[in-house]
Amino acid sequence: MMSREHLVNAIVIALLVLVPLLALVLDEPYLITLATRVSILAMAGVGLNLALGYGGLVSLGHAAFFGVGGYVTGILASHALNYEPIMQTPWMIQGSTEMPVIWICAALVCGVLALLIGALSLRTTGVYFIMITLAFAQMLYYFSISWPTYGGEDGLSVYLRNTFPGLNTMNGIHFFAISFAWLLAALWLSSALVQSRFGLALQAARQNPVRVAAVGIAPYKVQLTAFVISGVITGVAGALYTDLNRFVSPSVLSWHTSGEIMVFVILGGVARLVGPLVGAAVFIILEQSLGGISENWQFWLGALLIVVVLHARGGVMGFLAPENGHA
């Protein structure tokens, strides 16, 4: 028996595949780009959902991971395209235009960054946690603006999308396939984690860290691990985002980005597997439909968000597939 939630999840994911395929038939490349954007932003949200939704760690600094992932792509690619090594001493490190290499680098850098930010931030809770994660992201934002090597305020262009063996990444549908595969991988990972022993401990630590410690599990270690995994997922999404736009600028590190990723999660449904995907899709649909009518479409997004927070805590997913209770 398929539960209602599984059915809704399957439909949502199927729609995300159908739209670009239809766009391919109808020759509407713009729609393919939009679906790719939804996939990548949703993946960033899946990362945050692990920390915020399941772990109760309200991070307003996930732009740090999204942006740093983005800059890793931009920096590696620009060095490779300009035939300039990143450094020569003590080791020779070259840039790269191979997506798998870039992804591994982005994941490692964001993992280490999340370990540092998490290790310090998790010493606080509540509003202080929100503020300290925000502060870390803002530090990186101002650093990126004032560091001229990689474009500073103007950002960094990547003339050609990075490559993936066997695919033509400049072809919209191919790049969609890559982004979609990443989203699926992130969803699968998130689903597995949440149901594992680790997930049990993480969700318990969100609700009652004192009890978790009393049964012999250190909440700090569990939450820090979740924060690192969360940062890595969001970071890889950021790496893809640079390739989508062939451009990266400090704006991906700004707190607006953190806020938007958080909006995806809340709009779609906190601690719901495909919540961030639904949230990102609704966000893009609103942006595209209302954005054409009014410059101030975000006013209406804000109104919608108020309604969700006040009257429908479960977000869109809470409406489509009401939760049946546990965890």
Added chain:
Amino acid sequence: MPDPVLAVRHLCKRFDAVIACEDVTLELMPGEIHALIGPNGAGKSTLIRQIAGNVRQDQGQILLAGRDISRLSVDARARAGLAQSFQISTVIPNFSVLQNVMLAVQGKSGHSFRFFRKAIKQRELVERARSYLAQLGLTEREKTNAAALSHGERRKLELCMALALEPQAFLLDEPMAGVGSAGSTAMTTLLSALKTQAPILLVEHDMDAVFTLADRLSVLVYGRIIASGSVNEIRRNAAVREAYMGSDDLPASVQRRS
């Protein structure tokens, strides 16, 4: 004489001007229930919390089976063999009863960093959790959300989680609080069964229960142990009666039975 399971030596704790614990030394022997009584604000909970590690002592030592645990974190002490229940019921509210006990079994096993297999499909986890639920008569409630349990059931669930840790010693902070008189009779039976698993350091206000259950009593007043001994010795002790005179929670049974 056998070695104590738990030994507290010269424990001191101050909160600014308030002395919560002054040179407290006590022992928990194998197979016994050692009850800690005293007026409100005497520092009973603070003592339990220091032993469990929620509050760090200023001075003194805590030994569990001869091992100094006084600098360990709460979770490390739990893994070393201390199981605590809190004065205010502390369970995972949005977990089912079964998931709550699974968490404790998992804590005992020490394997919380397994990321891919579904917890609910791990037989060693689920079956052991179910066996503890059966011991406390909670089997029929296994699917219920912990938040939806009655107060008494939540108390039982907490004890069940403590039991699942297979501890060397239980630290129970007022397990009878708020369960009513019928509940406290049931709880008395439960605690005497629990005692066969590991000795219990018991803080309790219900004097009938204390006098029924305790093998030994220590009386804490203003952070000091003023008397320690068998039930009869404590009843006869003049200092204890003095300490309770005029106190708000004057336990009638201390006087009635003396």
